[in-house]
Amino acid sequence: MSLNPALPFARQARDNPDRLALWVAGLEITYSELAGLAGRAARWLRLAARPPSRVVVFASGSVEAYAGMLAAWWTGAAWIPLSPRTPGQRLASALEILSADALILDEAAAGLLGPDLIARCPERILALGHARAPAGLDAPGRAAAAARDDLPPLEEVSAPEPVGDDELAYVMFTSGTTGIPKGVMVSAANLVHFRSCLEERYRIGRDDRVAQSSELTFDLSLLGLLLAWGAGACLCVVPETQRMGPARFIRERRLSVWVSVPSTIACMRSMKMLPPGAFPLLRYSLFVGEPLTVASAAEWQAAAPVSVVDNLYGPTEATVVCLGQRFCDSSPITRGRATVAIGAPFRGTEAAIVDGELRFLPAGDEGELVLSGPQLARGYLGDPAQTSARFPTIGGRTWYRTGDLAYRDLGGAFHHLGRMDHQVKVLGNRIELEDVEAHLRAVCGCDLVAAVAWPLEEGSARGIVAFVSGTTRSSREIAEGMRRRVPAYMVPSRVEHVESLPLGATGKIDRAALARRLEKSAPGRS
Numbered sequence: 199m200s201l202n203p204a205l206p207f208a209r210q211a212r213d214n215p216d217r218l219a220l221w222v223a224g225l226e227i228t229y230s231e232l233a234g235l236a237g238r239a240a241r242w243l244r245l246a247a248r249p250p251s252r253v254v255v256f257a258s259g260s261v262e263a264y265a266g267m268l269a270a271w272w273t274g275a276a277w278i279p280l281s282p283r284t285p286g287q288r289l290a291s292a293l294e295i296l297s298a299d300a301l302i303l304d305e306a307a308a309g310l311l312g313p314d315l316i317a318r319c320p321e322r323i324l325a326l327g328h329a330r331a332p333a334g335l336d337a338p339g340r341a342a343a344a345a346r347d348d349l350p351p352l353e354e355v356s357a358p359e360p361v362g363d364d365e366l367a368y369v370m371f372t373s374g375t376t377g378i379p380k381g382v383m384v385s386a387a388n389l390v391h392f393r394s395c396l397e398e399r400y401r402i403g404r405d406d407r408v409a410q411s412s413e414l415t416f417d418l419s420l421l422g423l424l425l426a427w428g429a430g431a432c433l434c435v436v437p438e439t440q441r442m443g444p445a446r447f448i449r450e451r452r453l454s455v456w457v458s459v460p461s462t463i464a465c466m467r468s469m470k471m472l473p474p475g476a477f478p479l480l481r482y483s484l485f486v487g488e489p490l491t492v493a494s495a496a497e498w499q500a501a502a503p504v505s506v507v508d509n510l511y512g513p514t515e516a517t518v519v520c521l522g523q524r525f526c527d528s529s530p531i532t533r534g535r536a537t538v539a540i541g542a543p544f545r546g547t548e549a550a551i552v553d554g555e556l557r558f559l560p561a562g563d564e565g566e567l568v569l570s571g572p573q574l575a576r577g578y579l580g581d582p583a584q585t586s587a588r589f590p591t592i593g594g595r596t597w598y599r600t601g602d603l604a605y606r607d608l609g610g611a612f613h614h615l616g617r618m619d620h621q622v623k624v625l626g627n628r629i630e631l632e633d634v635e636a637h638l639r640a641v642c643g644c645d646l647v648a649a650v651a652w653p654l655e656e657g658s659a660r661g662i663v664a665f666v667s668g669t670t671r672s673s674r675e676i677a678e679g680m681r682r683r684v685p686a687y688m689v690p691s692r693v694e695h696v697e698s699l700p701l702g703a704t705g706k707i708d709r710a711a712l713a714r715r716l717e718k719s720a721p722g723r724s
Contacts (some may be wrong), residue, residue, distance in 0.1 A: 204358040210229050214229055218432040219426075221434040222261055223261075223437070231263065240337070240601050258282050258439065262304035275299070278296060278298060290688075362386070365505045367388065369381045384517055392519075396501060402431055405454075408708075411436045411703070421457050434447075434453060461701060473497065475501065483502055484508050485507070486512070491538070509523045516547070539607070551563060551605060552568050552599075568600065572595060618634070620632060645648045646666065646668045648712055664676065665712055667698055
């Protein structure tokens with residue numbers, strides 16, 4: 199049986215050709231139209247001397263980005279998304295690691311490829327966002343770049359190529375500790391199993407309209423995409439300018455399924471976008487990637503009164519998400535954090551807590567969360583040492599070390615306590631920054647908070663700087679509130695009120711940007 203990831207979309211294009219598949223940048227694209235563009239691009243990919251195995255799609259927020267992804271899958275190749283917002287050096291590193299067979303571009307991305315990057319690109323380049331290939335994409339020894347008008351005609355869209363269990367569905371880049379991005383290899387079997395778990399958990403129909411609130415380079419994007427295209431529903435891409443304040447978009451596009459990071463709730467609250475009953479058409483609201491506070495979940499539930507609200511968890515290395523907790527009055531709450539548990543594993547996934555020696559710990563004990571099962575990725579592209587370190591064998595089975603601090607309660611629900619690499623020493627005392635932030639949220643009465651250990655000297659910090667947004671509490675009131683709740687070494691030495699907190703490409707709070715801000719403002723820095 200073929201496990202080609204494009205098969206569900208291909209079936210919908212055959213059975214429901216005139217239904218909307220995609221709303222993006224003001225354009226409404228039917229299943230037939232998107233299949234036609236993807237099919238022509240796939241045929242161009244097949245014209246190579248050998249079938250492609252890895253296809254880079256350098257695009258964002260465009261029809262071409264989604265058509266390029268489908269074209270790669272249609273040929274049986276692995277899809278590799280790269281964002282035009284990726285810094286040049288990181289992009290160059292990714293291209294070198296990939297050794298891809300082809301590169302598909304949209305209009306915005308084509309203008310960003312300078313000579314240095316073009317030299318690292320695959321031989322075959324398709325400027326899908328252009329009628330004719332723009333100047334500058336050719337390089338010595340490379341075939342001429344093609345564009346949309348160069349695509350071969352297509353009388354009928356052929357079936358996607360057969361794909362086996364171990365063949366790659368995609369490679370998704372995540373940050374590496376060395377500064378070099380890590381390419382996570384997710385197989386067709388991983389993705390098919392994940393999709394089957396989604397279908398069991400959520401009943402999506404052809405009339406649903408599903409939000410796409412993240413870039414394709416963030417694997418959260420696959421959650422909404424698989425839900426929509428597996429059911430013949432419409433995937434609605436939220437414009438970048440509305441991602442953190444999408445109330446109008448939710449109403450105007452009549453969305454029934456919302457997918458985002460929890461920071462969206464806090465940002466919408468600060469803009470007074472969450473009155474009770476604001477989103478009566480939402481049936482499912484899925485939050486991923488950050489702690490979901492009980493207060494945020496309850497406020498969203500009031501705004502979307504008939505919606506299921508789910509808190510989901512999963513690293514890229516375990517195929518998007520693999521644990522979930524449905525929010526209700528009796529939902530398990532993480533001790534000392536006032537956040538919703540990450541819940542129970544999906545079918546087939548096993549989760550456990552281990553100590554530093556990789557010994558399994560009993561319920562209640564805190565340690566590192568490890569995962570096993572059919573959603574585990576195949577490791578890191580071209581990096582067997584990292585793969586071996588992060589995917590060890592424990593008890594005769596392969597597990598993934600998440601690097602997340604967690605515990606399992608007596609009822610079996612798992613609770614996320616933050617990143618283990620966010621553990622820092624302040625004046626010799628080991629603390630978790632997420633623990634500080636949990637207390638900050640309670641003291642400030644808002645969710646838009648961040649704690650940064652600063653300044654760092656030889657692995658330890660002299661104090662903590664708190665950044666807060668959307669609170670009426672003064673810096674002195676916040677410090678006094680923290681003193682009543684935590685030991686002195688956890689009380690911020692400085693509180694900065696900011697209009698908004700910086701967010702990364704995934705929509706999560708960008709602590710690195712806050713640290714750079716502190717670095718620039720330090721005495722002696724210009």
